[in-house]
Each structure stands twice: as structure tokens, then as C-alpha cells.
Amino acid sequence: MTTPAPLLSLRGLSKSFGRVAAVRDLTLDVAGNEFFALLGASGSGKTTLLRMLAGFETPDTGQILLDGQDIARVAPNRRPVNLMFQSYALFPHMSVRANIAYGLEMERRPRAEIADRVAGMLSVIELDGLADRRPDQLSGGQRQRVALARALIKRPRLLLLDEPLGALDKKLRAAMQLELKRLQHEVGITFIVVTHDQDEALVMADRIAIMKDGRLLQCGTPHEVYEHPVDRFAADFIGVMNFIDAGGGRTLAIRPERIRLFPDTADTTTDGRVIARAYHGLDLQLHVQTALSPRPLLVRLTSDAADRRPVAEGDAVTLGWNHADTRTFTEENAR
Amino acid sequence: MRQAKSLALMAPALAWLFALMVVPCALILALAFFRRGIYGGVEYTFTLENLALVFDPLYAGIFLHSARIAGLAALIAVILGYSAAYAIASMPRRYQPALLFIAVLPFWSNYLIRTYAWIVLLNREGLITQGLRVLGYEGEAPSLLYTEGAVITGLVYNYLPFVILATYAPLARLNPEIAEASRDLGASGWTTFRRVTLPLTLPGVVAGGVFVFVLSIGNFVTPALLGGGQFQMIGNVVYAQFLTANDWPFGAALSMVLIALMTGLLMLQTLASDRATGGATGGPQDG
Numbered sequence: 001m002t003t004p005a006p007l008l009s010l011r012g013l014s015k016s017f018g019r020v021a022a023v024r025d026l027t028l029d030v031a032g033n034e035f036f037a038l039l040g041a042s043g044s045g046k047t048t049l050l051r052m053l054a055g056f057e058t059p060d061t062g063q064i065l066l067d068g069q070d071i072a073r074v075a076p077n078r079r080p081v082n083l084m085f086q087s088y089a090l091f092p093h094m095s096v097r098a099n100i101a102y103g104l105e106m107e108r109r110p111r112a113e114i115a116d117r118v119a120g121m122l123s124v125i126e127l128d129g130l131a132d133r134r135p136d137q138l139s140g141g142q143r144q145r146v147a148l149a150r151a152l153i154k155r156p157r158l159l160l161l162d163e164p165l166g167a168l169d170k171k172l173r174a175a176m177q178l179e180l181k182r183l184q185h186e187v188g189i190t191f192i193v194v195t196h197d198q199d200e201a202l203v204m205a206d207r208i209a210i211m212k213d214g215r216l217l218q219c220g221t222p223h224e225v226y227e228h229p230v231d232r233f234a235a236d237f238i239g240v241m242n243f244i245d246a247g248g249g250r251t252l253a254i255r256p257e258r259i260r261l262f263p264d265t266a267d268t269t270t271d272g273r274v275i276a277r278a279y280h281g282l283d284l285q286l287h288v289q290t291a292l293s294p295r296p297l298l299v300r301l302t303s304d305a306a307d308r309r310p311v312a313e314g315d316a317v318t319l320g321w322n323h324a325d326t327r328t329f330t331e332e333n334a335r
Numbered sequence: 336m337r338q339a340k341s342l343a344l345m346a347p348a349l350a351w352l353f354a355l356m357v358v359p360c361a362l363i364l365a366l367a368f369f370r371r372g373i374y375g376g377v378e379y380t381f382t383l384e385n386l387a388l389v390f391d392p393l394y395a396g397i398f399l400h401s402a403r404i405a406g407l408a409a410l411i412a413v414i415l416g417y418s419a420a421y422a423i424a425s426m427p428r429r430y431q432p433a434l435l436f437i438a439v440l441p442f443w444s445n446y447l448i449r450t451y452a453w454i455v456l457l458n459r460e461g462l463i464t465q466g467l468r469v470l471g472y473e474g475e476a477p478s479l480l481y482t483e484g485a486v487i488t489g490l491v492y493n494y495l496p497f498v499i500l501a502t503y504a505p506l507a508r509l510n511p512e513i514a515e516a517s518r519d520l521g522a523s524g525w526t527t528f529r530r531v532t533l534p535l536t537l538p539g540v541v542a543g544g545v546f547v548f549v550l551s552i553g554n555f556v557t558p559a560l561l562g563g564g565q566f567q568m569i570g571n572v573v574y575a576q577f578l579t580a581n582d583w584p585f586g587a588a589l590s591m592v593l594i595a596l597m598t599g600l601l602m603l604q605t606l607a608s609d610r611a612t613g614g615a616t617g618g619p620q621d622g
Contacts, residue, residue: 054519055518055519056515056518075518076515076518076519077518077519077520077521077522077523082519082520083515083516083519085512085515085516086512087510087512089510089512089513089515089516090513090516091513091516091517091531092513092535093534093535102517102520102522102530103520103521106520106521106522106526107521150516150520151519151520154520154521
């Protein structure tokens with residue numbers, strides 16, 4: 001291996017609550033300066049994993065190596081890891097300034113240094129004017145920034161973020177996705193984000209780990225997990241996928257944007273009828289009923305392509321695609 | 336319309352309060368300004384002597400002494416009650432109602448019976464002495480009953496559930512992630528308690544403490560039974576003025592000062608808890 005030693009290395013990590021196994025034999029490396037996303041449905045074990053990294057749960061077996069040191073049994077206040085809570089968990093009886101200063105006070109930093117660094121952090125999150133407000137006098141987006149600042153000011157080796165954008169409305173969330181990514185580059189701290197939102201993971205992360213039933217299903221760059229899902233579950237979980245029964249226990253999978261309308265040349269073509277169309281601004285989505293599958297196929301056309309050859313509901317169309325754009329899953333990896 | 340409706344709903348309670356609370360208090364208040372008859376009873380001539388006598392060093396001393404005992408009882412009850420509430424609130428959710436039920440269970444028996452039980456325990460040859468004998472103690476039996484300690488013990492025991500209930504509610508409402516955030520930012524368990532958990536539940540602690548203090552300072556049953564007349568609390572003096580000394584006006588004057596003191600304290604406590612952070616408990620989203 002020529003790659004440098006990972007910042008964080010999880011070795012055979014397991015955790016059960018009573019008879020429920022939340023995390024099972026999980027092994028994973030995260031490099032320094034990486035923006036890493038843990039993606040999974042609720043109950044997939046991603047939150048338990050995050051709580052073990054923060055120190056609020058102790059693994060039953062396995063190691064959590066941070067800079068080569070096993071921190072699996074180190075108390076949360078003694079590890080260079082900080083967590084931004086899903087509820088933000090701001091201290092309601094303290095001002096914004098006191099909330100942000102708290103972590104440095106715990107390190108017994110000199111007063112002057114604390115004041116300096118808090119002022120600096122306040123301007124990074126653009127809340128200079130609101131330093132003396134209480135959390136309940138802030139908007140959701142402002143609280144989110146305070147929670148982030150409060151964790152970041154400790155300059156942790158690792159910053160954990162639990163559904164950091166979950167409590168924000170859709171527009172703000174889109175803006176904050178890019179903002180978080182920019183901030184991560186700026187501060188040079190490794191981020192591990194837990195999310196159930198696959199779009200969020202695709203947009204923000206350098207690498208994505210998909211978790212299912214406490215296990216690591218797949219880990220790779222957004223491009224890898226999107227274009228080369230390891231199994232049917234991963235294919236279905238990330239983005240939208242059409243599944244076509246190919247016989248013999250095999251399933252053919254193809255992304256909606258890889259299906260072409262009235263193709264000049266294509267490895268496979270099929271006829272169908274448009275049963276619904278939905279215009280999304282950037283693209284046009286068609287539901288096309290074909291003989292290949294009981295469910296209609298979803299086809300995504302750019303507005304450009306849609307304008308060139310307008311189709312309406314009820315129209316007969318020809319679809320086509322190339323083999324290179326499809327994936328085949330067999331029974332063994334179909335689940 | 337809505338106001339008329341809510342007034343109609345409140346009317347029975349208001350009438351009840353007026354007839355059984357405001358009117359008797361007003362009567363007592365009035366009584367305090369009349370002279371005592373020579374053979375007891377009341378002579379209806381105006382005087383301030385009764386009120387002046389309340390501030391006589393003898394009675395002022397009893398007031399202070401009562402306040403000290405009530406204060407100690409409140410302090411001990413707060414420490415014990417808050418600890419118990421903290422322990423209950425940190426148990427798994429499904430056990431909490433049962434534990435709270437056990438904590439308030441003694442309330443179901445009569446106050447007098449509960450206090451007599453302490454006599455059985457603290458008696459010179461009571462259960463505690465017998466327990467010591469079993470353990471091999473052979474010296475003189477300790478005199479536990481009829482002491483200040485016995486009175487304070489009785490008061491703490493009787494009013495502890497108030498503190499448990501008053502402090503459990505804010506502790507249970509507290510978002511556990513707030514204490515976790517403190518740990519995550521580098522605070523020890525103790526620092527987290529001191530800087531986060533305690534300040535956020537302080538209104539409940541103060542309410543519980545004031546409750547115990549107010550109930551204790553005017554109490555006369557516990558000092559009579561467990562103090563055995565060795566010393567008096569202000570409640571005993573009031574009791575004696577009405578029932579043995581037959582000096583109703585002076586008893587009324589003492590009661591008035593006591594009621595004023597309690598009312599003042601309760602008002603202060605209400606003010607303080609109103610001023611404490613609006614969203615002191617619960618998750619930050621519901622602010």
C-alpha cells in the first residue's frame with residue numbers, strides 16, 4: 001500500500017443492545033482531511049457507529065484507531081473528537097458567545113485567547129451581531145451554525161455531524177450542503193457526516209459508506225457508488241434505478257438518464273407507451289410502460305432533448321440503451 | 336363571550352377560595368388589631384400592641400429559630416430529593432413511573448401516623464437503639480427523640496416527595512443530548528452537572544426548597560410530637576395562643592406575620608422561576 005496511514009481506522013467494530021446487533025464487525029478507514037458520509041436508513045447502525053466514535057457508546061468488540069491510538073474506551077471528554085448533535089443541543093441558558101466559548105473554557109485556555117478565537121469563529125459563521133442572543137432567539141439556520149462553531153472551535157482531529165441539515169428547510173439545506181463542504185476545505189478537519197439523505201451524501205462527500213443492518217455494504221466515491229452499486233439494495237438506495245427481470249434469477253438495472261428516447265443506435269430497443277410525464281425544470285421525467293417489466297420504466301431527458309422531440313401522455317415511443325450502461329445482479333447479490 | 340365562559344368556569348373555585356380562604360384570613364387580620372379581653376375573648380378596641388409584641392425579642396427569636404429549622408429541613412430535603420429525582424430520571428423510561436409512585440407512596444398514609452412511626456424509631460429503646468444493640472452496642476441508649484434533629488428528620492421525611500416531584504419534572508424534560516454535548520466539549524461529569532444540568536433545573540430545585548420551607552416554618556404537629564415541647568416553633572406558639580392562652584388577638588398577629596412571610600417567599604420564587612430562561616428545558620427545536 002502506498003497510501004499514507006489513515007487518520008481513523010475502525011477494526012472489527014461490533015455493538016449490540018440486548019439481543020439487537022446495531023453494528024456488526026465493521027471495518028473501515030477514513031483518511032485525513034476527508035469529507036466522509038455514512039449513509040443508511042434508520043436502524044442501519046449509522047447513529048450507533050457515530051456515538052461510538054464520539055465516546056457515548058463503548059463497542060463490544062473491535063478497535064477505534066485515531067492516529068494509530070485505540071480510543072474505543074476513552075471518555076468522550078478526553079478524545080480529540082467533537083460531535084454536532086442532530087438536535088444541535090445548544091445550552092439554552094447561555095448566550096451564543098458562551099455556547100461557543102464553552103469548549104475552550106473546558107481546555108482552561110487563557111481568557112484573552114478564548115475571546116479572540118470566539119470572535120474569529122463568530123465572524124466565520126457570520127453571527128457577530130447576535131453573540132449575546134440566547135439560542136431560542138435564533139432561527140433554525142443560525143442555531144445550526146452556532147452548533148457547528150461550538151464543535152469546530154475545539155479544532156478536533158475529527159468532526160462528527162449527525163444529520164446536520166435535517167432540521168433545515170429544503171432551500172436552506174441545499175445552500176448549507178455547499179457551505180459545509182467549503183468550510184471543511186477551509187478548516188482542514190476530517191468530517192464524518194451521518195445522513196439518510198442520499199442526495200446530500202452525493203453532493204457533499206468525498207467518499208460514501210452505505211450501511212445496512214449494522215454492516216458496511218459499500219464504500220467508495222459518490223461516482224463509484226452511483227455508477228457501480230455492489231448489489232440491488234445499494235442500487236436502489238442511491239439515486240433512482242429501473243429494474244428489469246432478465247430471467248434466470250438475473251435482474252438488469254439501468255439509471256433513468258441512461259435510457260434514450262428514439263435512439264439512432266442502441267444495443268437494446270423496446271417499444272412502450274408514455275403513461276405520465278413530469279416537468280422538473282432541468283429535466284423531463286417520463287413513465288413509459290413496456291413489455292419488459294410490470295412497473296413502468298422511468299426515463300429522464302434533459303430539457304434540450306425533450307424539446308427536440310416533444311412527447312405527450314399516451315404517445316407510443318421507442319426506448320433504447322447500451323449494455324455498458326446496465327448492471328446485472330444475480331439472486332445472490334439481489335438482496 | 337369567551338371571557339364570560341371562563342369566568343363561569345372559574346366561579347365555583349373562586350367562591351370556594353373566597354369563602355374559605357380570603358374571608359377567614361381577613362377575620363384573622365382584623366382580629367390582630369383588637370385588644371384581648373381580660374378573661375379571654377376579644378375586646379373591640381383598636382390597638383397595635385399585638386403586632387408590636389410579635390417583634391419582641393422573645394417572639395422574634397422563636398421566628399428566627401423556626402426559620403433556621405425550616406431552612407435546614409429545606410436544605411436537606413433539596414439535597415436528598417434532588418438526588419433521588421436525578422437517579423429516577425436517569426433510569427430507563429419504563430421504570431420511572433413506578434419509581435415515582437414508590438417515592439410518593441408514604442403520602443397515602445396519615446401525616447400523624449407517619450410522625451408517630453418516627454417516635455417508634457427514635458425512642459430511647461426504639462428500633463434504632465435495638466438495632467445498635469444487635470450490632471453489639473452496649474453503652475447508654477442515645478437520646479434521639481425530642482431533639483431538634485428529630486424535628487428536622489420528621490419535616491424532611493414528610494416533605495421530601497414535594498422536592499422529588501418538583502425536581503423530577505424539569506430533569507425528565509431535559510434533552511439528554513445537552514448534557515452529552517457538554518461532555519463532548521471536554522467537561523467532566525461533575526462540571527457538566529454544575530454548569531449545565533443544575534442551572535437548567537434550578538427553578539424546580541428552588542420551588543421544592545421554598546415549598547418545604549413554607550410548610551415547615553408554620554408546622555406545629557412535628558415539633559410537638561418529635562420535639563416533645565423541648566422547644567417551640569412559631570406554629571406551636573400560635574396554637575398555644577388560640578387554644579391554651581386564650582389570647583386570640585396575639586395569635587392572629589403572629590399568624591399574620593407568618594402568612595405575610597410565606598406569601599412573600601412564594602411570590603419571590605414565582606418571580607425567579609418566571610425570569611429563568613424561557614426554554615430552559617426540552618430540545619432546542621421547540622424554542
